[in-house]
Amino acid sequence: MSKPLIVITGASSGIGEATARTLSAAGHPLLLIARRLERLQALALPNTLCRQVDITDGAAMAAAIAEAEAQYGPVDALINNAGVMLLGQAHEQNPAEWQQMFDVNVMGLLNGIHAVLAGMRQRKRGTIINVSSIAGRKTFPNHAAYCGTKFAVHAMSENIREEVAMDDVRVITIAPGAVETELLSHTTSDDIKAGYDDWKTDMGGVLAAQDVANAIQYAYAQPQNVCIREIVLATTRQQ
Numbered sequence: 001m002s003k004p005l006i007v008i009t010g011a012s013s014g015i016g017e018a019t020a021r022t023l024s025a026a027g028h029p030l031l032l033i034a035r036r037l038e039r040l041q042a043l044a045l046p047n048t049l050c051r052q053v054d055i056t057d058g059a060a061m062a063a064a065i066a067e068a069e070a071q072y073g074p075v076d077a078l079i080n081n082a083g084v085m086l087l088g089q090a091h092e093q094n095p096a097e098w099q100q101m102f103d104v105n106v107m108g109l110l111n112g113i114h115a116v117l118a119g120m121r122q123r124k125r126g127t128i129i130n131v132s133s134i135a136g137r138k139t140f141p142n143h144a145a146y147c148g149t150k151f152a153v154h155a156m157s158e159n160i161r162e163e164v165a166m167d168d169v170r171v172i173t174i175a176p177g178a179v180e181t182e183l184l185s186h187t188t189s190d191d192i193k194a195g196y197d198d199w200k201t202d203m204g205g206v207l208a209a210q211d212v213a214n215a216i217q218y219a220y221a222q223p224q225n226v227c228i229r230e231i232v233l234a235t236t237r238q239q
């Protein structure tokens with residue numbers, strides 16, 4: 001039997017890219033979403049639709065998902081992975097960076113959920129996997145707004161999980177510690193970036209994107225009546 005459609009946001013690098021490769025190898029048709037279309041296409045995965053969508057644009061997200069469903073059938077899982085982390089000290093950070101993080105990490109994630117949830121509830125089947133962070137469970141220096149967005153992801157995930165549980169829709173939160181990806185590169189403060197790199201070195205390295213992809217695949221692959229509500233994973237040495 002052919003495998004059902006999975007939608008992955010932020011598949012153009014890091015965790016999303018590793019997850020796309022993993023779920024494609026497991027035989028799923030995919031819809032991959034990000035702004036850098038050429039990076040999605042360069043993955044060259046079979047049975048995969050690549051669409052250039054900014055996830056803050058809810059209508060564009062819904063249109064891409066409708067297009068993929070017309071081609072591959074109903075979406076069985078949405079992996080809300082796209083996110084930005086712009087670290088800064090609260091007294092000097094540009095508020096536009098706070099706005100961007102809340103727009104992408106919170107509103108963008110809700111846009112994805114909004115596009116798929118009614119269909120999943122109607123079909124009595126579906127899985128939403130929200131990629132949060134360990135920064136959605138505890139705070140770190142220079143992370144105020146980022147932590148705010150990720151604490152919000154945990155709260156929204158749990159709330160929506162309760163809302164849809166009786167329709168057999170699963171809502172799962174994946175909360176990684178530090179992972180080697182492009183995420184840190186968008187922070188503008190060189191001092192903060194250098195401090196973060198020192199922290200990674202001091203603890204002897206960080207997770208690989210594939211480690212997180214494996215956790216996502218594990219959670220998704222459980223029987224439909226088993227909902228792994230949350231996975232928090234980090235290197236053994238991370239505090």
Ligand code: NDP
Pocket residue numbers: 009010011012013014015016033034035036037039053054055056081082083084085104108131132133134175176177178179180181182183184
């Ligand atoms: P990357 O920067 O490598 O990937 C981020 C992805 O998000 C890219 O594919 C990017 O694509 C996409 N993205 C960003 N903004 C938008 C947007 N407006 N619309 C569509 N796509 C967007 O970082 P990671 O792989 O590390 O990040 C993935 C998730 O993991 C994030 O939610 C992050 O918060 C979380 N996370 C990461 C950790 C880490 O240490 N790396 C730790 C804990 C959680 P494009 O630029 O092409 O649009």
